[in-house]
Amino acid sequence: MRPEDLRSHQWYGTDGLRSFSHRARTRQLGYLPEEHLGKPVIAVLNTWSDINPCHVHLRDRAQAVKRGVWQAGGFPLEFPVATLSETFQKPTPMLYRNLLAMEAEELLRSYPVDGAVLMGGCDKSTPALLMGAASADLPAVFVPAGPMLPGHWRGEVLGSGTDMWKYWDDKRAGLIGDCEMAELESGLARSPGHCMTMGTASTLTAAAEALGVTMPGASSVPAVDSGHDRMAAASGMRIVELVRQGLRPSDILTREAYEDAVTTVLGLGGSTNAVIHLIAMAGRSGVPLTLDDFDRIARTVPVLANLRPGGRYLMEDFHFAGGLPGFLSRITDLLHLDRPTVAHASLREQLTGALVHDDDVIRPRDRPLAAEGGVAVLRGNLCPDGAVIKHIAAEPHLLKHTGPAVVFDDYRTMQRTIDDPALGITADHVLVLRNSGPKGGPGMPEYGMLPIPGHLLKQGVRDMVRISDARMSGTSYGACVLHVAPESYVGGPLALVRTGDLVTLDVEARTLHLDVPEEELRRRRAAWTPPPARYGRGYGALYNEHITQADTGCDFGFLARAGEVPDPYAG
Ligand code: FES
Ligand code: MG
Numbered sequence: 001m002r003p004e005d006l007r008s009h010q011w012y013g014t015d016g017l018r019s020f021s022h023r024a025r026t027r028q029l030g031y032l033p034e035e036h037l038g039k040p041v042i043a044v045l046n047t048w049s050d051i052n053p054c055h056v057h058l059r060d061r062a063q064a065v066k067r068g069v070w071q072a073g074g075f076p077l078e079f080p081v082a083t084l085s086e087t088f089q090k091p092t093p094m095l096y097r098n099l100l101a102m103e104a105e106e107l108l109r110s111y112p113v114d115g116a117v118l119m120g121g122c123d124k125s126t127p128a129l130l131m132g133a134a135s136a137d138l139p140a141v142f143v144p145a146g147p148m149l150p151g152h153w154r155g156e157v158l159g160s161g162t163d164m165w166k167y168w169d170d171k172r173a174g175l176i177g178d179c180e181m182a183e184l185e186s187g188l189a190r191s192p193g194h195c196m197t198m199g200t201a202s203t204l205t206a207a208a209e210a211l212g213v214t215m216p217g218a219s220s221v222p223a224v225d226s227g228h229d230r231m232a233a234a235s236g237m238r239i240v241e242l243v244r245q246g247l248r249p250s251d252i253l254t255r256e257a258y259e260d261a262v263t264t265v266l267g268l269g270g271s272t273n274a275v276i277h278l279i280a281m282a283g284r285s286g287v288p289l290t291l292d293d294f295d296r297i298a299r300t301v302p303v304l305a306n307l308r309p310g311g312r313y314l315m316e317d318f319h320f321a322g323g324l325p326g327f328l329s330r331i332t333d334l335l336h337l338d339r340p341t342v343a344h345a346s347l348r349e350q351l352t353g354a355l356v357h358d359d360d361v362i363r364p365r366d367r368p369l370a371a372e373g374g375v376a377v378l379r380g381n382l383c384p385d386g387a388v389i390k391h392i393a394a395e396p397h398l399l400k401h402t403g404p405a406v407v408f409d410d411y412r413t414m415q416r417t418i419d420d421p422a423l424g425i426t427a428d429h430v431l432v433l434r435n436s437g438p439k440g441g442p443g444m445p446e447y448g449m450l451p452i453p454g455h456l457l458k459q460g461v462r463d464m465v466r467i468s469d470a471r472m473s474g475t476s477y478g479a480c481v482l483h484v485a486p487e488s489y490v491g492g493p494l495a496l497v498r499t500g501d502l503v504t505l506d507v508e509a510r511t512l513h514l515d516v517p518e519e520e521l522r523r524r525r526a527a528w529t530p531p532p533a534r535y536g537r538g539y540g541a542l543y544n545e546h547i548t549q550a551d552t553g554c555d556f557g558f559l560a561r562a563g564e565v566p567d568p569y570a571g
Pocket of ligand 1: 055121161193194195
């Protein structure tokens with residue numbers, strides 16, 4: 001590739017006043033002409049922040065990326081971008097996924113950038129950065145933040161998230177007290193890095209690796225392992241080559257790649273959030289991916305990764321058992337092996353020599369954790385546009401269940417009243433939460449694992465059928481029907497359920513049915529009034545106007561649709 005073929009040449013290399021000014025301003029930054037002129041400019045989009053424990057190490061790690069870029073003959077420039085901290089951002093970072101996606105896309109477009117390294121990993125960061133990169137369609141490599149080290153407490157190995165829920169229930173049941181909780185506070189999450197269970201973060205970074213936009217094996221390298229520095233440097237080196245080759249996201253993020261990402265997520269027993277994010281990401285690549293693709297592929301993929309919350313181990317174990325290359329080597333017959341990745345001409349080449357070193361962590365095909373992928377897509381009069389359930393994380397006796405609904409109109413009401421014995425909730429009841437969807441939540445907060453009422457917890461009840469238009473944390477578990485579409489806030493049938501109505505869940509038949517005659521539902525629909533708009537102005541108002549429903553990925557309509565965007569320098 002000649003220097004004048006670089007996109008950044010339009011900024012730096014021409015004879016005009018603008019180019020002079022850009023060169024003068026780069027001198028102002030302290031660079032010599034020979035340090036950068038004619039070299040691929042690599043934007044390092046970094047989601048580091050003091051408030052984000054999952055990304056706090058990325059401030060340093062960017063240095064390793066830059067080192068790799070310099071060594072390969074590129075010119076790295078770091079761009080701080082929005083941080084989406086699953087723990088701290090309210091009401092939920094899902095409200096801001098599309099904001100980061102927009103920011104990433106527009107920064108790549110509007111600056112002199114030839115290629116990008118994307119640094120993130122806490123839940124929504126991965127889809128957001130990849131959605132932006134897919135839309136900008138400049139060569140890009142994703143650097144996953146890496147899982148934190150395993151938690152420890154009194155001889156037990158703890159999973160962040162998963163064990164938080166478990167011990168919180170133990171506390172509510174009176175089994176442990178404040179002393180134990182104080183110790184747990186220091187033991188649950190003991191190093192920088194994203195959640196180290198197969199929660200949403202690990203699921204989405206694994207999906208990114210399966211899509212072919214990371215270095216091989218990158219997604220499971222522990223955040224604080226020296227191997228993470230080496231992976232970051234290798235990513236920096238690689239992106240410069242990608243620019244020279246002209247290999248873009250649109251060459252990599254094909255229908256085959258997205259199908260393989262779905263296969264991967266299901267075979268890992270990954271988070272239900274991946275359903276929404278992969279549909280949204282595919283949308284940016286112009287690939288139609290639907291809920292039915294997930295259900296269809298789920299029936300062909302065994303769950304082989306023995307990872308919490310569904311299984312036993314944590315991401316560090318997975319890494320040393322062979323990581324994603326090892327895992328993928330066990331399902332090559334289910335993958336499209338002839339597609340390119342950022343690192344290799346084909347996935348087949350990338351997986352050559354991949355090994356599994358621990359058959360209990362990554363199971364052989366004849367000893368799966370579950371014969372089918374973990375997610376089922378439900379339909380029925382309660383969810384005409386679909387709903388999902390991670391049935392492998394539920395108590396089996398609930399997978400076919402009929403019970404009377406107990407309806408909560410919103411999360412706060414539910415929190416206030418769920419432990420009230422006067423509600424008379426039994427283990428057979430079906431807990432229904434509404435107004436927690438994309439618009440109603442807003443942002444589909446992870447409310448979907450509704451708490452078991454305290455008196456039932458004390459009786460030893462640990463799972464019940466729960467239904468909502470919310471999402472659920474990837475580290476959660478239980479018979480939770482999620483992502484009900486359309487959501488109640490826009491008048492979906494969930495808005496019409498009343499306490500006492502019988503609801504039937506049948507996972508085998510893939511149905512969710514509200515046992516109320518159609519005529520009565522029509523009456524209730526006629527009497528329903530839409531809730532008042534929540535946001536009078538600002539980003540929330542923009543969000544509310546453009547967010548799509550869960551079954552189509554919760555992107556903004558104007559970002560998801562096809563259409564031309566002029567190059568800023570063409571005009
Ligand atoms: Fe960041 Fe779990 S809180 S990945
Ligand atoms: Mg999470």
